[in-house]
Amino acid sequence: MIWILVFPLMIPFLTAVFSFLYRERDLGRWIAVGGSALAVLAAVALMKQVLSDDVVAGQMGEWAAPFGITLVADRLSAIMVLLTAISGLAVSLYATAEIDQTLERLGFHTILQILLGGVTGAFLTGDLFNLYVWFEVMLIASFGLLILGGERRQIDGAVKYVTLNLVSTVLFLSGIGLLYGVTGTLNMADLRGAVAASDRQGVLTVISVFFLIAFSMKAAAFPLFSWLPASYHTPTFVVSAIFAGLLTKVGVYSLMRIFTLIFDSEDSFFQDVLIWVAVLTMITGVLGALAQTEVRRILSYQIISSIGFLLLGLAIGTPLALAGAIFYLMHNIIVKVLLFLVAGVMERLSGGSDLRFTGGLYKSAPLLAVLFLIPAFSLAGFPPFSGFWAKVLLVKATLDVQAWVVAGVALAVGLLTIYSMTTIWAEAFWKAHPDDREPVLDDLGPDKVGMLTPIVLLCGLSLILGFFPQPFITLAEQAAAQLLDPTAYLAAVLGETAQ
């Protein structure tokens, strides 16, 4: 029972060790790919178990909750673990083509696997302090990936990324300390009861603001997002892709978890704050994207914009809104990884990622154009791509609570997203290359297979999500229902005695 929770964590760390031992040889990178494939299998197994048992929980070292560390997976956790494993497999495949031997010898695959392990741990843990530790594992690995290679741009981006993320870490840690002081427990399921029963609600509201700020900063929500566009365009494309797909989403996941499980108050103050944070995040993100001319910087601002949509779902908090946010998470993780990987191929082909110096790809590499259009349309929310369903659910939820302005903003942001995606399309694909080059996919040489396979696979997934959305929407609705009514979660973690 416990093993099924431990495998998704153990596999990345074991893979990290072995790929480090063989980092001097080609074997190292294939160990990383193989390990990532195993992680997908483990995540699928966990998903199956969660679908049949609702919530799977295990006490590490047989220390009963709330004293030991609990690993626990409900539907949301299982979805996130599976998405992490899929993105991990896609990027480690792509990395076999993009990452050169120098970076491999420095341990690129190892750090990537540790990052994946840290992210998975954050999704699986049921203990607040343990969540902090996983955040740190993830953070230090992301620092490593960000600066690996050591170009001036990377160092500059890393300075901002590192410093601002460390500030949010300190806030998170202080919040944990204070919460422990008030409630005397760190187990998230146990905290729910302790927080509800506490007679110091005023102090608890202040403490919850610590978590709100810390996680919003990790999620790159307005106005705490400045580290993201400063750094995400500087490392290698695989690193950008995995950062874009997963890291900010860990912040969103933590917000969802903490503010449904622990601070489940009917307090309208939070809703109001979070709704406007969400709206401003959407708007600043998309406007920032319009002002940029470099592909990765456009996409970085688009990440911020989509974080706004996710926060909107959490802020509204109805079952439909949360289900919309969870479906949006599934869609967005795949699409974001995909767009950054396609951007990597675009850069390799046309010799630069600034749109002013690229062009002509539609004529010379039509396959790439299709592979770009699928995620781009999906992000913009064209039917029947996956982003459309996500936005339908979210906008419908917004209209249901009669937040007309918010719904209007969400639709307008959608329009502007289309505009910003068309900019990339028009500049990189339609217009002629400024140097009259006609780059074709065969220019990739032996890297062609390694680069295109993950892109095609993720495109396939995104299309499945778009054309057959019903099972996934049902899953998202079930996950949302579990978040809003954590009875099964509490029973699984604390056992029958606590009921």
Place this chain on the structure above:
Amino acid sequence: METLLSLTVGVLVAAAVYLMLQRDLLRFLFGLTLISNAANLLIFTSGQLTSGRPPLVPQGAKAPLPGVANALPQALVLTAVVIGFGLFAFSLVLTLRAYTDLGTLKTDDMRVAEPREEEQDA
């Protein structure tokens, strides 16, 4: 004792914020060290202090006597100290590297990744 430690935390945070608002990376880093130590003290203090009663299990007994100090906050602080030390070492090296590569520690002048408009066109 709790009051004294709380005040210390306050002073540390104030000093840290002052340092972090300077436009110099090294000072920011010192501020960061101060504030993370303030967070550690905060955990320690909020776990409530009991002096002179170590949480030891007497010979033959299975659990410590009631009223002993809570050891958990100290374990948490220990973890946080170790992690904080690692992160500080990393940031220090990053700062050194930023100084040699970018030639400055003034955060306002660090514009390599996000060049100003006119530099971009040049």
